[in-house]
Amino acid sequence: NAGVTQTPKFQVLKTGQSMTLQCAQDMNHEYMSWYRQDPGMGLRLIHYSVGAGITDQGEVPNGYNVSRSTTEDFPLRLLSAAPSQTSVYFCASTPPGGGGQPQHFGDGTRLSIL
Amino acid sequence: AQKITQTQPGMFVQEKEAVTLDCTYDTSDPSYGLFWYKQPSSGEMIFLIYQGSYDQQNATEGRYSLNFQKARKSANLVISASQLGDSAMYFCAMREGGDGQNFVFGPGTRLSVLP
Numbered sequence: 318n319a320g321v322t323q324t325p326k327f328q329v330l331k332t333g334q335s336m337t338l339q340c341a342q343d344m345n346h347e348y349m350s351w352y353r354q355d356p357g358m359g360l361r362l363i364h365y366s367v368g369a370g371i372t373d374q375g376e377v378p379n380g381y382n383v384s385r386s387t388t389e390d391f392p393l394r395l396l397s398a399a400p401s402q403t404s405v406y407f408c409a410s411t412p413p414g415g416g417g418q419p420q421h422f423g424d425g426t427r428l429s430i431l
Numbered sequence: 432a433q434k435i436t437q438t439q440p441g442m443f444v445q446e447k448e449a450v451t452l453d454c455t456y457d458t459s460d461p462s463y464g465l466f467w468y469k470q471p472s473s474g475e476m477i478f479l480i481y482q483g484s485y486d487q488q489n490a491t492e493g494r495y496s497l498n499f500q501k502a503r504k505s506a507n508l509v510i511s512a513s514q515l516g517d518s519a520m521y522f523c524a525m526r527e528g529g530d531g532q533n534f535v536f537g538p539g540t541r542l543s544v545l546p
Contacts, residue, residue, distance in 0.1 A: 350534070357440075359522055359536035375533075407476065409534075417483060419466055420534060422476035 319343050323408050323423035330398045330430050338393040338426050340408030348411040349391040350375070350420070351383065353404040360407060366391055398430045434458065435523055435537035442542050444513045451498070452508040452540045454523030463527045465506040466534070467497070470520040479521075482506055513544045 324339045342349065347368045352360040352375075362375030366385040380402060382394040391410075395402060405427050409420040436455045444450035456465065467479040482490045482497045490497040498507040510517055523537040 352536075357538055359435075359538045360524075361536070362533065365533075405474070409476075417464060417481040419468075419478040419481060420476075421478075425474050 321408055321410050321421050321423035323406075323426050325426060326424065327427050328429070330395075330428065332398060332400060332430060334398050336395050336398065338395075338406055338408075338428070340391045340393065340423060341389050342391075342408075342410040342421070343389065344410060344412070344421065345388060346410035346421070347388065347413045349385065350409045350411075351381070351391070351393045352407045352409065353377065353402075354407060354425075355404050363393065363406075395428075400430045402428065403430045404428060434535045435525055437521075437523055437537040437540050439540045440538075442540055443545055444510075444542065445545050446515060447512055449509060449511045450513055450542065452510070452521050452523075452542065454506045454508065454537060456504050456506060456523070456525050458504075458525065458527055460527045463525055465497070465499070466524040466526065467495070467506075467508045468522045468524060469517075470522065470539070471516075472519070476522075480508070510542075515544050515546060518542060518544045 321342045350365040351363040354360050361377050364383040366372045372383050405425050407425050408423045411420045412418050434457050463484045465482045469477045480490050480492045480495045482499045489499050494511045496509045520539045522539045524534050526534050
């Protein structure tokens with residue numbers, strides 16, 4: 318059982334370039350989220366999805382797009398990379414039902430924008 | 432306003448001693464859940480323990496326990512018998528609502544266990 322898989326693990330971009338961070342989960346979880354982690358700030362929610370075809374903005378959505386065409390995949394697109402988007406990005410999935418269901422995280426993507 | 436506050440940026444503890452990592456939260460929702468995650472230097476996020484707002488007893492998971500004081504809105508993590516492998520970042524997080532998807536994380540506490 319692979320859990321949540323993020324690719325790539327590392328990426329260096331130039332300012333203005335675009336790219337897509339991939340996230341896939343094989344646990345049939347309805348909920349998926351993208352976070353960015355910056356020093357001293359914990360994890361901040363970028364976008365999330367409660368099911369295929371449904372997405373919504375989190376705390377820091379500007380500069381990012383998402384789509385959810387299948388339950389398994391939730392890609393994050395950087396439209397025009399900026400140095401402020403240098404960060405570690407985590408994808409997470411959660412089964413529905415609330416309560417004590419924790420989020421399952423991928424291993425993260427370390428992104429540097431030059 | 433910060434929904435999750437972790438006031439200890441860094442903590443040191445001697446191996447085999449117990450340590451408490453502080454977490455206070457802010458919510459007006461009567462239904463919420465509190466989570467603690469560990470992030471070792473390798474970077475992955477590891478779920479440790481959960482406490483629901485309606486739970487009557489403090490949660491425990493092995494060497495981890497949660498000191499839940501609802502009236503004070505605090506959910507401190509207690510690690511007993513610290514081990515060198517406990518050195519990591521620790522994040523407190525809150526999920527509001529019965530089935531909400533919004534998890535809010537605190538800034539984290541870096542714990543260093545000394546031999």
